[in-house]
Amino acid sequence: xxxxxxxxxxxxxxxxxxxxxxxxxxxxxxxxxxxxxxxxxxxxxxxxxxxxxxxxxxxxxxxxxxxxxxxxxxxxxxxxxxxxxxxxxxxxxxxxxxxxxxxxxxxxxxxxxxxxxxxxxxxxxxxxxxxxxxxxxxxxxxxxxxxxxxxxxxxxxxxxxxxxxxxxxxxxxxxxxxxxxxxxxxxxxxxxxxxxxxxxxxxxxxxxxxxxx
Amino acid sequence: xxxxxxxxxxxxxxxxxxxxxxxxxxxxxxxxxxxxxxxxxxxxxxxxxxxxxxxxxxxxxxxxxxxxxxxxxxxxxxxxxxxxxxxxxxxxxxxxxxxxxxxxxxxxxxxxxxxxxxxxxxxxxxxxxxxxxxxxxxxxxxxxxxxxxxxxxxxxxxxxxxxxxxxxxxxxxxxxxxxxxxxxxxxxxxxxxxxxxxxxxxxxxxxxxxxxx
DNA sequence: TGAAAATGTGATAAATCCTCACATTTGCAA
DNA sequence: TTGCAAATGTGAGGATTTATCACATTTTCA
Numbered sequence: 070x071x072x073x074x075x076x077x078x079x080x081x082x083x084x085x086x087x088x089x090x091x092x093x094x095x096x097x098x099x100x101x102x103x104x105x106x107x108x109x110x111x112x113x114x115x116x117x118x119x120x121x122x123x124x125x126x127x128x129x130x131x132x133x134x135x136x137x138x139x140x141x142x143x144x145x146x147x148x149x150x151x152x153x154x155x156x157x158x159x160x161x162x163x164x165x166x167x168x169x170x171x172x173x174x175x176x177x178x179x180x181x182x183x184x185x186x187x188x189x190x191x192x193x194x195x196x197x198x199x200x201x202x203x204x205x206x207x208x209x210x211x212x213x214x215x216x217x218x219x220x221x222x223x224x225x226x227x228x229x230x231x232x233x234x235x236x237x238x239x240x241x242x243x244x245x246x247x248x249x250x251x252x253x254x255x256x257x258x259x260x261x262x263x264x265x266x267x268x269x270x271x272x273x274x275x276x277x278x279x280x281x282x
Numbered sequence: 283x284x285x286x287x288x289x290x291x292x293x294x295x296x297x298x299x300x301x302x303x304x305x306x307x308x309x310x311x312x313x314x315x316x317x318x319x320x321x322x323x324x325x326x327x328x329x330x331x332x333x334x335x336x337x338x339x340x341x342x343x344x345x346x347x348x349x350x351x352x353x354x355x356x357x358x359x360x361x362x363x364x365x366x367x368x369x370x371x372x373x374x375x376x377x378x379x380x381x382x383x384x385x386x387x388x389x390x391x392x393x394x395x396x397x398x399x400x401x402x403x404x405x406x407x408x409x410x411x412x413x414x415x416x417x418x419x420x421x422x423x424x425x426x427x428x429x430x431x432x433x434x435x436x437x438x439x440x441x442x443x444x445x446x447x448x449x450x451x452x453x454x455x456x457x458x459x460x461x462x463x464x465x466x467x468x469x470x471x472x473x474x475x476x477x478x479x480x481x482x483x484x485x486x487x488x489x490x491x492x493x494x495x
Numbered sequence: 496t497g498a499a500a501a502t503g504t505g506a507t508a509a510a511t512c513c514t515c516a517c518a519t520t521t522g523c524a525a
Numbered sequence: 526t527t528g529c530a531a532a533t534g535t536g537a538g539g540a541t542t543t544a545t546c547a548c549a550t551t552t553t554c555a
Contacts, residue, residue, distance in 0.1 A: 088501080088502090090501095090502090091500095091501070091502095092501065092502075092551090092552065092553085094501095094502075094551085094552080095501075095502060095503095098502090098503090119541090119542070119543090120542080120543065120544080121542075121543090129503080129504090130503060130504045130505060131504085131505070131543095131544085132502095132503065132504050132505065132544095132545085132546085133502075133503055133504075135543090135544060135545075136501095136502070136503080139544090140543080140544075141542095141543070141544090142419060142420070145420075146419075146420065146423075149420065153424075153427055157427065157430070157431070160431050160434060161434055164434040164435065164437070164438055165434075167438045167441075168441070169442070170442060170493040173438055173442065173489075173492060173493055174489055174493060177485070177488065177489060177492065178485050178489070181462060181466070181481060181484065181485050181488075182481075184462070184463075184466050185466050185469060185470075185477075185481050188466055188467075188470055189469075189470055189477075195470060197420055198467050198470075199467070199471065206355060206359075207355070207358075207359065207362065207410055208471075210359075211366075212471070214366055214370065217370070218370070218373050221373060221374055221377040221378075222377065224377070225377055225380045225386055228380075228381070229382065229383060229386065236479075237483075240476075240479045240480060240483050241483055243480070244465065244468075244480050244483045244484060244487070245487075247464065247465075247468050248461050248464060248465070248484075248487075249394060249397070250397075251460065251461060251464035252457065252460075252461070253394070253397050253398050253401055254401075254411050254412070255457075255460050256398060256402075257398075257401055257402055257408060257411075257412075258412065258421075258425070263453075264398075264402075266449075266453045267453060267456070267457050268394060268395075268398050270450075270453050270454055270457045271394065271457060271461075272390070272391050272394050274457070274458075274461075274487065274491050275390065275394075276386075276387055276390060276391070277490060277491070278487050278490070279386060279390065280383040280386060280387060301532080301533090303532095303533090304531095304532070304533095305520090305521065305522085305532065305533075307520085307521080307532095307533075308532075308533060308534095311533090311534090332510090332511070332512090333511080333512065333513080334511080334512090342534080342535090343534060343535045343536060344512095344513085344535085344536070345513095345514085345515085345533095345534065345535050345536065346533075346534055346535075348512090348513060348514075349532095349533070349534075352513090353512080353513075354512070354513090
């Protein structure tokens with residue numbers, strides 16, 4: 070008998086499976102559960118995915134589902150993990166034998182493309198990256214704000230570089246602005262000292278891009 | 283039951299208040315609701331915030347709460363809106379009369395600092411920006427992955443620029459990597475054409491930073 | 496073969512969002 | 526002032542969904 074210790078759950082932790090499938094039968098069923106979840110996420114997003122629906126589509130009972138995935142997010146995470154492992158391998162392979170600047174340019178460029186294509190094509194990854202439905206709602210409004218703010222930058226850039234391609238200025242301004250929001254978001258999620266360094270580094274990078282160094 | 287009802291265009295929309303407070307009494311009560319929500323978000327995050335708790339702390343019934351905020355996210359959004367309006371004003375003011383590159387440098391740098399400080403200090407904004415609890419769990423794991431990946435970049439950079447400050451290389455690599463993830467995340471959330479342009483622009487920016495032009 | 500371990504099941508507890516029918520207060524025209 | 530319509534207030538309960546648990550079935554292996 071397990072003593073039920075009312076430990077305060079670690080909010081940020083992803084719970085481990087209650088038990089691992091050790092028999093062939095259960096391994097196959099777990100695969101079916103994952104496949105069902107993957108399909109449902111692709112169709113509706115993980116937020117709208119219902120555990121009962123996953124169980125039904127996998128042809129198992131809700132109890133079996135919870136036997137191997139202790140909570141909802143753990144099944145989403147299990148799927149995400151597969152892809153991150155894949156890209157992880159990609160990355161180390163691509164960067165392993167870079168020897169000079171030219172090699173870096175090529176390897177890095179390919180890497181970014183691979184990432185882009187991977188996330189463009191994988192609904193599960195897209196879902197995990199874009200957050201819950203509630204987040205998406207806010208994000209789309211933030212995006213609109215961000216475009217509006219980027220417009221101010223575009224106006225300035227057009228004054229400073231009247232000959233530049235307007236579309237390119239637009240793209241640059243929008244990207245720089247979004248990178249700024251991402252940098253700040255990153256900075257507040259790490260410790261203060263590193264956050265400060267990251268913000269300074271961003272300012273350097275952004276200004277180099279904006280005023281052309 | 284319909285299998286795939288394509289009725290999802292409105293999912294991302296933030297519902298408007300069922301009704302606006304027109305009397306003094308209700309305006310005060312709405313303020314109390316917002317204050318209660320703000321405090322609870324600061325304490326526990328919007329994900330853990332319970333509507334019943336908001337009502338209780340505001341000293342109103344749950345029904346009154348739903349009279350003015352049609353759903354949970356609308357009250358979070360109402361709070362977020364106040365801050366974004368504030369920063370919006372800041373931004374246009376700071377960029378309005380930039381005339382040359384030097385002015386841009388100064389204005390932009392100040393702007394970023396203001397953003398950073400604002401988001402560092404405001405729990406509600408931090409919460410909205412960092413997403414739901416479920417997202418935070420995944421995000422912290424993504425962050426760990428990201429650091430691991432940035433390490434590969436650091437290794438390369440150390441080979442290419444052996445004299446550079448290691449801490450600075452570390453910061454640069456981590457930032458560039460995170461910016462890349464943010465750029466891809468952005469790219470997949472806009473239409474394909476703009477996404478492609480943004481990814482290309484990111485590659486230019488990143489490589490300029492990594493190989494030093 | 497038989498017992499222990501692994502696995503399977505689904506009713507149901509628990510948590511939470513949100514609604515609704517009805518009560519109370521306020522604004523204002525007569 | 527009076528009376529009524531509009532605005533506002535209430536909280537029990539409907540609806541949904543996550544997750545649990547006591548018990549049933551299947552597999553492993555000594």
